[in-house]
Amino acid sequence: FTKLGRLVRVGSMLRLLRSLHRLEDIADMLFSEACRLVCASVLMLVSLMWAAHLLACIWFFVGVQTQRNDIGVSWIEGASVVVHGEPVGLLDAGIPYQYSVCLSWAVGTIALASVDTMPGNSAERLLFAFTTMTAFVFGSALVSLMSARIIDFRMSRRDKVTKLRTVRRYLAESNTSNRTSIAVVKQIKQRLSIQAKLDECDVPALKLLPRALISQLRFDMSRASFECHPLFHYFTCIGETSMQRVCDEAATSRHVHASDQVFGAGSGGVAAFVVSHGTLSYKWEQFMDAPVVEGPGVGTIRPS
Numbered sequence: 001f002t003k004l005g006r007l008v009r010v011g012s013m014l015r016l017l018r019s020l021h022r023l024e025d026i027a028d029m030l031f032s033e034a035c036r037l038v039c040a041s042v043l044m045l046v047s048l049m050w051a052a053h054l055l056a057c058i059w060f061f062v063g064v065q066t067q068r069n070d071i072g073v074s075w076i077e078g079a080s081v082v083v084h085g086e087p088v089g090l091l092d093a094g095i096p097y098q099y100s101v102c103l104s105w106a107v108g109t110i111a112l113a114s115v116d117t118m119p120g121n122s123a124e125r126l127l128f129a130f131t132t133m134t135a136f137v138f139g140s141a142l143v144s145l146m147s148a149r150i151i152d153f154r155m156s157r158r159d160k161v162t163k164l165r166t167v168r169r170y171l172a173e174s175n176t177s178n179r180t181s182i183a184v185v186k187q188i189k190q191r192l193s194i195q196a197k198l199d200e201c202d203v204p205a206l207k208l209l210p211r212a213l214i215s216q217l218r219f220d221m222s223r224a225s226f227e228c229h230p231l232f233h234y235f236t237c238i239g240e241t242s243m244q245r246v247c248d249e250a251a252t253s254r255h256v257h258a259s260d261q262v263f264g265a266g267s268g269g270v271a272a273f274v275v276s277h278g279t280l281s282y283k284w285e286q287f288m289d290a291p292v293v294e295g296p297g298v299g300t301i302r303p304s
Contacts, residue, residue, distance in 0.1 A: 032193070037153050043116060044142060052110055056102035062124055064091075073120040110135045160192050163301040187259075199254040222251055227277045 036196050059177040063076040078102055079090040090098055101117065119125040141207075167188055200206060207216065219240070226232040226243060236243045248262045256262060262273060262280070 032195070033156055037149055040149060041146065044146065048110065048142075052103060053105040054182065055106035055109065056099065058127070059105055059124075060098065062127055065123075070122050071120075075117050075120045075124055078120060079117050090170045110139065112136060112139065139184055163192065164188065191257060194257070199253070199255065215244055215248040216300075218251070220249045222247050225274045228276075229274065 003185055027218065059075075061075045065074070076090045078089050081093075082088070090101060105115050105117050107113075109128070112132070112135060115254065119128045126303060168181075172183060176184075202216075206217075209217070223236070232243065235246075
């Protein structure tokens, strides 16, 4: 039963790690880069305070074991204070003061700063040495991780600022009117603030997959759009292999933003469009003398 309990705990830890990875992926899709940086900083601070709390509890527990150490002396005897001319031991003080003394030692040890309480026996010195080395390794890793994230954030911000500066310079040199310039800059700011969805060409690692697996991946991503059409749904039911080939050779995905024009009047009808997400506004040009039709975002939209 002991081994089974250990396996269960290990499985729980693995599930927790997978859940953390999923939460990180969701945060990457939902939040901006600045929000992710702030959340990572807050999470790191909370983790450090939790580690300091556990270390403070361990430090106090080791200190009160005066009857079990090798020389009978602990750090608690050196943590007494003088109140109104009389010495007061740590154990005679209140619990908040005891906890604050232990927590200050733990935070100072993790931060590799000076501490006012020193170990008094072998167990405490071993704990102090182990904690200092562990804090040095993990502290360096955390500092490196946060530095890398801050540099990435600053580089991303710098890239956006450079693009906006280039656009403003181009508009100024082109003698564009103020109304058009403001509309262009506003639209570009809005586009830069939105995290663009990735296309297949943006993922170079997909080139490492075999052709059959790539074809299956494309079919799985486009299957919902195919099945919303009655004819393609029928073809999918009678033979997925043929539809997988159609999807691989004749279908492409396209991500558009709000107010983008999918196709214009007078352009050649070389493809059929199926909207899988969002809403499509289908408008005819006025010289065609046709009504404006707006439809839901799934399926094809036909004018009446």
